Amino acid sequence: MNLRFVATRFGRAVLTMLLVVGFIFVILRVAGDPAQVMAGDDAPPEMIERYRAALGLDRSLPEQFVRYTAALATGDLGRSFKDNRAALDVVIERLPITLYLGFVALAISLGIGIPLGIFAALKRGTAIDRFAMTFAVLGYSLPNFFLGVLLILLFSLHLRWLPSSGSETVWHLIMPAMTLGTAHAGGIARFTRSAMLEVLNRNFMRTAKAKGVPRQRRLYRHAFPNAAIPVVTHLGFRLGHLVAGAIIVETVFAWPGVGRLMISAVAARDLAVVQALVLMTAFAMICANLAVDLAYGWIDPRIRVAGERREA
Amino acid sequence: MPPLLEVDELTVGFATEAGTLVAVDRVSFALDAGETLGLVGESGCGKSAICLAALGLLPPNGRILGGRVLLDGRDLVAMPEADLDKVRGGTAAMIFQDPLTSLNPVHSLGWQIGEALRLHRGLAGAAADAEAVRLLDRVGITDPKRRLREYPHQLSGGMNQRAMIAMALACKPRLLVADEPTTALDVIIQAQIIDLLVEIQREEGLALLLVTHDLGVVAEMADRVAVMYAGRMIETATSADLFGRHRHPYTSGLLASLPRVDQRVKRLAPIDGTVPWLGDLPSGCTFRPRCPRVLASCAEIVPVLAPEAASHRIACHNPVPA
Numbered sequence: 001m002n003l004r005f006v007a008t009r010f011g012r013a014v015l016t017m018l019l020v021v022g023f024i025f026v027i028l029r030v031a032g033d034p035a036q037v038m039a040g041d042d043a044p045p046e047m048i049e050r051y052r053a054a055l056g057l058d059r060s061l062p063e064q065f066v067r068y069t070a071a072l073a074t075g076d077l078g079r080s081f082k083d084n085r086a087a088l089d090v091v092i093e094r095l096p097i098t099l100y101l102g103f104v105a106l107a108i109s110l111g112i113g114i115p116l117g118i119f120a121a122l123k124r125g126t127a128i129d130r131f132a133m134t135f136a137v138l139g140y141s142l143p144n145f146f147l148g149v150l151l152i153l154l155f156s157l158h159l160r161w162l163p164s165s166g167s168e169t170v171w172h173l174i175m176p177a178m179t180l181g182t183a184h185a186g187g188i189a190r191f192t193r194s195a196m197l198e199v200l201n202r203n204f205m206r207t208a209k210a211k212g213v214p215r216q217r218r219l220y221r222h223a224f225p226n227a228a229i230p231v232v233t234h235l236g237f238r239l240g241h242l243v244a245g246a247i248i249v250e251t252v253f254a255w256p257g258v259g260r261l262m263i264s265a266v267a268a269r270d271l272a273v274v275q276a277l278v279l280m281t282a283f284a285m286i287c288a289n290l291a292v293d294l295a296y297g298w299i300d301p302r303i304r305v306a307g308e309r310r311e312a
Numbered sequence: 313m314p315p316l317l318e319v320d321e322l323t324v325g326f327a328t329e330a331g332t333l334v335a336v337d338r339v340s341f342a343l344d345a346g347e348t349l350g351l352v353g354e355s356g357c358g359k360s361a362i363c364l365a366a367l368g369l370l371p372p373n374g375r376i377l378g379g380r381v382l383l384d385g386r387d388l389v390a391m392p393e394a395d396l397d398k399v400r401g402g403t404a405a406m407i408f409q410d411p412l413t414s415l416n417p418v419h420s421l422g423w424q425i426g427e428a429l430r431l432h433r434g435l436a437g438a439a440a441d442a443e444a445v446r447l448l449d450r451v452g453i454t455d456p457k458r459r460l461r462e463y464p465h466q467l468s469g470g471m472n473q474r475a476m477i478a479m480a481l482a483c484k485p486r487l488l489v490a491d492e493p494t495t496a497l498d499v500i501i502q503a504q505i506i507d508l509l510v511e512i513q514r515e516e517g518l519a520l521l522l523v524t525h526d527l528g529v530v531a532e533m534a535d536r537v538a539v540m541y542a543g544r545m546i547e548t549a550t551s552a553d554l555f556g557r558h559r560h561p562y563t564s565g566l567l568a569s570l571p572r573v574d575q576r577v578k579r580l581a582p583i584d585g586t587v588p589w590l591g592d593l594p595s596g597c598t599f600r601p602r603c604p605r606v607l608a609s610c611a612e613i614v615p616v617l618a619p620e621a622a623s624h625r626i627a628c629h630n631p632v633p634a
């Protein structure tokens with residue numbers, strides 16, 4: 001992969017992160033007085049003033065922004081006033097367990113969605129195709145909380161096979177990961193199916209056949225790498241939904257991750273923690289999109305190799 | 313000796329919402345090693361359908377409704393897919409109209425040519441690379457070593473068509489089917505590709521089935537010509553006979569549209585009226601509504617090509633006097 005390609009994608013990611021930081025800075029100051037929010041509606045004025053001074057809100061805006069970004073750069077995202085620790089620490093300690101859930105869910109959604117989509121495309125128009133697509137629509141149209149509650153009713157309350165809350169063992173992981181994973185498997189299956197169908201009709205598939213390439217190899221070496229290009233792009237869009245889904249799934253299954261922290265921090269008006277969460281989420285999304293971009297370039301030579309066309 | 317390729321009463325249909333359309337109606341022709349047959353006719357007359365059907369490459373809604381395609385005496389129509397995969401790219405190769413979309417965008421030229429070499433000749437690694445370089449050089453691609461690692465989007469249309477030809481030649485085919493190989497290219501490149509095909513056909517002794525709607529190309533390259541109209545073959549003759557003593561009114565019209573025989577035209581629109589829709593063909597001779605020499609009997613009796621014996625055959629009740 002050429003260096004310029006990687007460098008531009010990387011530069012773009014850094015720029016996006018800066019924009020996010022600026023955006024959060026502005027929002028926090030436009031959406032109301034943070035000191036007022038933190039102190040509560042019925043706080044006495046002198047208490048609000050104390051908060052303002054402590055937060056540096058009494059300085060000029062440019063000065064605030066410089067101090068704000070400088071602090072961010074050193075990892076200082078403020079203190080959680082609920083448990084009086086660095087907000088970043090509060091978030092980071094919850095991060096691994098959410099990533100664990102997220103990656104397993106992503107693996108499930110790819111592991112089910114991609115084969116299902118390919119299979120449906122190859123069996124297009126048959127009962128198998130319709131069955132797979134019904135499953136897919138069900139997967140993504142059932143709200144996460146609903147599927148989660150159904151699973152709890154069946155596997156925890158009725159059959160008593162799986163624990164309904166917590167994260168201590170692998171057994172705890174099964175239901176939340178399935179809930180989150182199947183929701184995305186459906187969308188990925190549908191997307192893979194249509195990408196595959198589109199590719200199967202392309203001229204180069206006929207060329208491969210004319211060359212004597214056997215069917216299996218035509219599908220896996222000629223069609224699939226081309227179908228993977230839109231699927232990977234689509235995955236980039238999905239990551240946002242994955243994060244949103246995680247918040248709900250963590251709440252339903254009492255999974256002690258970042259999603260639940262978000263709910264409780266918002267409820268407690270723990271502004272520093274909310275801000276740290278938003279920044280972390282944005283950071284994670286930007287990294288994930290960077291990864292998608294690089295994967296995309298790796299698969300598609302038209303992106304990776306700048307085309308210098310020469311005449312015959 | 314039997315001919316290398318013998319197409320016998322080939323009939324091809326496409327399933328559509330309007331029912332099955334017969335795009336190729338009982339077409340027969342034969343092709344010997346070292347010979348070039350030009351297949352001409354307006355767009356939509358079934359030229360591609362013949363080529364694709366012959367090699368088992370029809371799209372999912374296309375079907376061979378009847379006839380045989382004998383290659384070296386073996387019927388490809390009845391052949392199982394696994395055996396066809398050995399024939400395609402082996403004995404018989406094909407090149408297409410649009411070289412850029414006909415090559416796989418995610419694989420390098422070396423990969424794509426190497427695949428053919430591996431599948432049919434068991435070559436791999438350095439041996440395959442060396443052979444691929446030789447093939448690219450053979451079709452006039454400069455700096456072939458570097459091109460091996462390049463992708464179709466990095467090459468011009470002419471270059472890609474050369475690469476397609478190299479890929480088709482990879483397994484030393486005896487039959488090359490070329491479906492409008494120059495239509496998508498600019499005029500100067502067209503001439504270069506035609507020259508290349510002529511040279512390769514002569515040197516390798518290939519049987520070449522050349523589809524084109526460019527009569528100039530046919531005049532230059534083909535030993536024999538077959539003219540198609542709305543799925544039927546209406547006249548076939550040696551090149552010299554066809555250009556000198558054509559008999560079918562449709563062929564006359566086609567040729568009349570050329571100011572000079574050796575001048576290439578982009579699109580043929582030689583005769584008043586349009587090609588009928590396959591779902592609603594006129595009775596009898598399908599060219600009847602546009603024909604200047606139409607007779608009453610043309611609506612009743614379908615004219616058929618006279619028997620194989622003569623080298624010049626026409627399907628017409630009232631041919632142009634010789």
Ligand SMILES: Nc1ncnc2c1ncn2[C@@H]1O[C@H](COP(=O)(O)OP(=O)(O)O)[C@@H](O)[C@H]1O
Pocket residue numbers: 326327328333335353354355356357358359360361362371373374590
């Ligand atoms: N996949 C298809 N489905 C339905 N009709 C088709 C299909 N492919 C070709 N046809 C029809 O078959 C006829 C012959 O097409 P084709 O062989 O591509 O013509 P040509 O190559 O001479 O331009 C045309 O009328 C065309 O509309």
Ligand SMILES: [Mg+2]
Pocket residue numbers: 356359360361491492
């Ligand atoms: Mg065609």
